[in-house]
Amino acid sequence: xxxxxxxxxxxxxxxxxxxxxxxxxxxxxxxxxxxxxxxxxxxxxxxxxxxxxxxxxxxxxxxxxxxxxxxxxxxxxxxxxxxxxxxxxxxxxxxxxxxxxxxxxxxxxxxxxxxxxxxxxxxxxxxxxxxxxxxxxxxxxxxxxxxxxxxxxxxxxxxxxxxxxxxxxxxxxxxxxxxxxxxxxxxxxxxxxxxxxxxxxxxxxxxxxxxxxxxxxxxxxxxxxxxxxxxxxxxxxxxxxxxxxxxxxxxxxxxxxxxxxxxxxxxxx
Amino acid sequence: xxxxxxxxxxxxxxxxxxxxxxxxxxxxxxxxxxxxxxxxxxxxxxxxxxxxxxxxxxxxxxxxxxxxxxxxxxxxxxxxxxxxxxxxxxxxxxxxxxxxxxxxxxxxxxxxxxxxxxxxxxxxxxxxxxxxxxxxxxxxxxxxxxxxxxxxxxxxxxxxxxxxxxxxxxxxxxxxxxxxxxxxxxxxxxxxxxxxxxxxxxxxxxxxxxxxxxxxxxx
Numbered sequence: 001x002x003x004x005x006x007x008x009x010x011x012x013x014x015x016x017x018x019x020x021x022x023x024x025x026x027x028x029x030x031x032x033x034x035x036x037x038x039x040x041x042x043x044x045x046x047x048x049x050x051x052x053x054x055x056x057x058x059x060x061x062x063x064x065x066x067x068x069x070x071x072x073x074x075x076x077x078x079x080x081x082x083x084x085x086x087x088x089x090x091x092x093x094x095x096x097x098x099x100x101x102x103x104x105x106x107x108x109x110x111x112x113x114x115x116x117x118x119x120x121x122x123x124x125x126x127x128x129x130x131x132x133x134x135x136x137x138x139x140x141x142x143x144x145x146x147x148x149x150x151x152x153x154x155x156x157x158x159x160x161x162x163x164x165x166x167x168x169x170x171x172x173x174x175x176x177x178x179x180x181x182x183x184x185x186x187x188x189x190x191x192x193x194x195x196x197x198x199x200x201x202x203x204x205x206x207x208x209x210x211x212x213x214x215x216x217x218x219x220x221x222x223x224x225x226x227x228x229x230x231x232x233x234x235x236x237x238x239x240x241x242x243x244x245x246x247x248x249x250x251x252x253x254x255x256x257x258x259x260x261x262x263x264x265x266x267x268x269x
Numbered sequence: 270x271x272x273x274x275x276x277x278x279x280x281x282x283x284x285x286x287x288x289x290x291x292x293x294x295x296x297x298x299x300x301x302x303x304x305x306x307x308x309x310x311x312x313x314x315x316x317x318x319x320x321x322x323x324x325x326x327x328x329x330x331x332x333x334x335x336x337x338x339x340x341x342x343x344x345x346x347x348x349x350x351x352x353x354x355x356x357x358x359x360x361x362x363x364x365x366x367x368x369x370x371x372x373x374x375x376x377x378x379x380x381x382x383x384x385x386x387x388x389x390x391x392x393x394x395x396x397x398x399x400x401x402x403x404x405x406x407x408x409x410x411x412x413x414x415x416x417x418x419x420x421x422x423x424x425x426x427x428x429x430x431x432x433x434x435x436x437x438x439x440x441x442x443x444x445x446x447x448x449x450x451x452x453x454x455x456x457x458x459x460x461x462x463x464x465x466x467x468x469x470x471x472x473x474x475x476x477x478x479x480x481x482x483x484x485x486x487x488x
Contacts, residue, residue, distance in 0.1 A: 224344070252344045264344050264345055265273075266272055268272060
């Protein structure tokens with residue numbers, strides 16, 4: 001008897017890469033002094049999708065995400081080789097403007113870090129330093145950004161109050177709104193919900209799903225279920241290497257590498 | 270360090286429950302064939318009574334699976350293991366229902382003399398029971414090669430099924446006065462053939478569990 005294989009179920013990962021990349025990472029290596037923190041990283045990040053980076057502490061995931069907007073260069077002992085191509089340009093080229101890059105590639109951090117200013121000013125700050133002076137235009141940007149970050153209804157009557165008066169979850173969404181105000185192309189999120197309560201976490205996750213319609217999102221998360229819930233593709237980092245990078249459904253249902261399996265099923269160590 | 274030791278133990282417990290439900294179903298099927306062959310109505314009644322234990326055990330396995338999914342957020346092979354347990358226990362429960370069906374047919378045939386001694390039918394039944402034993406072994410050992418063999422074993426059952434049905438239909442035209450008994454035997458034949466199909470379903474679940482891919486063995 002012939003054993004028939006149900007073709008549509010087999011090797012989903014074989015049909016990888018049917019997307020437009022926003023970032024192409026080629027043989028990226030990074031050292032902190034002698035410490036080889038990223039090793040030959042090579043993969044493409046899709047446009048208008050959510051890409052999750054998972055892996056144990058110290059595997060290089062935060063370092064990696066900070067290379068995408070060149071924030072990692074703020075660490076003095078960093079050395080890098082290889083290239084990161086953002087929209088057809090290598091961001092490591094000497095003439096590449098880092099301000100321009102960070103306007104296009106916004107970032108949201110682990111702990112909400114609003115400015116010690118009013119809610120309104122937090123959002124208006126970016127557009128203002130980009131030259132928008134017209135109050136009416138600023139008002140519009142602020143409202144649009146706050147709506148985009150799903151926090152408008154909660155703050156519209158208290159825009160002039162200090163941002164520190166908001167809850168942690170609201171502060172984080174305010175930071176997302178601040179990021180949206182300069183109309184970036186990509187949003188990097190470094191553990192954006194690890195300091196939030198479960199409901200605020202789910203709100204941010206919902207928001208990420210909304211945002212991917214307009215933005216490409218890269219999210220570092222310790223929460224594997226979060227990666228499974230919200231991302232389209234997932235990269236598993238281990239000891240500075242990418243062990244497996246594939247569509248999230250495959251990675252969480254049938255990973256091809258034993259190390260990925262051990263990590264996501266919690267059998268690590 | 271063994272991480273998630275407790276979870277591992279619970280998965281093991283679920284596996285043992287599958288082995289247990291499989292043993293019960295095997296016993297029920299064996300008894301049902303014996304009862305049919307010897308026209309032992311007491312035994313047939315016993316099978317019907319015992320079936321509840323199997324239904325309860327299936328519910329228990331499902332409850333375990335639900336709790337593990339809810340509490341442990343399983344992924345990858347852990348998740349497949351749990352899904353496979355749900356499916357396999359349902360297949361086995363269905364096989365045990367066929368034992369009940371055979372017992373009911375035995376009761377309907379009652380003590381009236383059999384039109385001919387049963388030979389092929391019990392043979393086919395034992396073959397189907399052997400398939401369940403094999404499937405359970407393949408499940409316990411996660412043996413894909415053994416699971417795949419079930420497809421071939423099922424081919425044999427299907428062939429015998431065709432032969433017996435043909436023979437029974439011939440008997441039916443020649444002995445219309447035995448219509449009722451022969452139709453019961455036709456039913457029994459069908460129950461056994463279906464039992465074997467469920468064994469191949471189990472084989473498919475085992476391959477899915479181990480490989481994460483679907484194979485159609487019943488085609």
